[in-house]
Amino acid sequence: MDELAATMTGFARTLRAAGVAADHERTQNLLRALDHLDVTDQGEVYWAGRLTLCATPDDLPRYDRCFDAYFGGRKAVLSRAATTSVTRHLAERQDDGESGDDDGTPAPATASRIEVLRHRDVARLTEAERAEVHRMLALLKGGRARRRSRRFESAHRGRLDQRRTIRDALRKGEVARLRHRRHTTRPRPVVMFVDVSGSMAPYAETLLRFAHALVRSEPRATRVYSVGTRLTPITAELRHRDPGTALNEVSKVIPDWSGGTRLGEELKEYLARFSARGAIALIASDGWERGDPELLGTQLARLARQAYRVIWVNPHKGYADYQPLTGGMRAALPYLDDLVAGHSLAAFEQLSERLAHA
């Protein structure tokens, strides 16, 4: 390898360590780009690297830091963001005194036992019971309502299938029969926002496991974000087959466990960057909004205009005497298609059923 290639490969390695997806192919592109530029010009090298090695706007500040560090003559010292483990985080949570069994003793899973567990509030379960509920959640068959796609399949009725008709006519020597086709269907996308703020801590893990089940059942039609004080995309992490691994990966990327909730601002950020057009938006939160409830209202109004349905999942809704009185909940209500419970296995099963028929 010549000196330039070695230097650039080293630079790409530095970038990868900083979290930029500067893989081998991209590095090759950079070397090809440099064939056309002046490698003694720092500016041209900067742009060649940025254009070939970066892939998202988030990469750009990292790229700038690494470039300064690397070509400023010193290797970048990179600190990985401190990671919190979801299990550790959840272990710190105080166990509720009302729960019955001793911690850690796995109870036999009988049908009647599961039936009882099914309706109990997950926040009031022992670790062992909760683990059982989570196992059931992982088995959830998350079907998804389908909507018409633009693709076609052949059918007895429907639109004229021109290609097939011509093919037939050719084979038979005359236009004997018209063939038809119809639209295929595709799953309706779901965008889920999971509130990981302090007040939601007893439910966060269960909600994330539910999100995992959704992602696993429709990997291409589900997007999940954690919300709290920051909007964090976690779909990629939830794609792991094993729920435990997935949750562990999620825990590494969520920076704001147990903070406050600024759902309004985060929805705004979401709507500014992405779109929920045609999707079912699921917001899993207790509505303890720390930000401006008015902002939450306006953002939900926008979300409702884009999305096919907006469903709010509130753990407290499972109780008969629950009233949506928090500022956030009150601001949100006018824009919701539905406010549903999200505290027990049964509640999640119902929600899953809803998504299959929405």
Place this chain on the structure above:
Amino acid sequence: MDIESPEKLIELLDRHAYLADEGLATAAFLALRMGRPLFLEGEAGVGKTELAKTLAALLKAPLIRLQCYEGLDAAQALYDWDFARQLLHLKAAEAAGITDVSRLEGEIYDRRFLIARPLLKAIETQPSVLLVDEIDRADDEFEAFLLEVLSDFTISIPELGTVKAGTPPVVVVTSNRTREVHDALKRRCLYHWLEHPGFDREVAILLRRLPGCTETLAVQVARAAERLRQADLVKPPGVAETLDWTEALLTLGAKELDPDRAAATLGAALKYREDVAAVIGNGLLSHG
């Protein structure tokens, strides 16, 4: 056309009234030199589409545009057979008593019955600039398909054979980032994130693009645009909107941006009722 450096390209783009900075010029330069698609991402109205148009103008090549939308499929992007004419041909053959299937087949799947959609058209036209606009609106399945076409600029038509571009078209792919585009596609491309222009550049763009615009007006509009972008709006104005706004002001004979005229023409810059209300309510137009 031989463009020897990014600086030269800046100059050429400038002649076509497009003011590019070093980054964008290097991106376009490399796209031309390396024959790679240029993936331009950035908010709406920062000049992504405009760059493709300008490149077409300066290369004296036709601009072929593929506007993406949800449900866009291969038949709409690549080619389609002209069914009505094929049927007519078959009917005529039937009437003439021609029954030779392979002969009929050859006749029916002739190039003249093929309707070229943008991707095929771009591959058949040389030189050409292909604009794949707002890729983020197409379904993600479409990306895999596009990747295939952009990788070797070859389209295979089962009934007809393979069409290959002699000189690949210059390709500009734009995204407003409403959805994350698959990495495999981006990896094929040169990636550039286009920002709103800085104050000085925006003034220069207004003066360059609108001959009747005075320096005073350009400065005032650019300053107002800067404030609007910092204000908390649903859709902050892009350069395209500032240009429209200034043009509206010029049409009204404005030499300066006074609050009344600004309010009257604000609809050219802001496209949401909430935004107009917020800007007028907060008196954002009255100072400066």
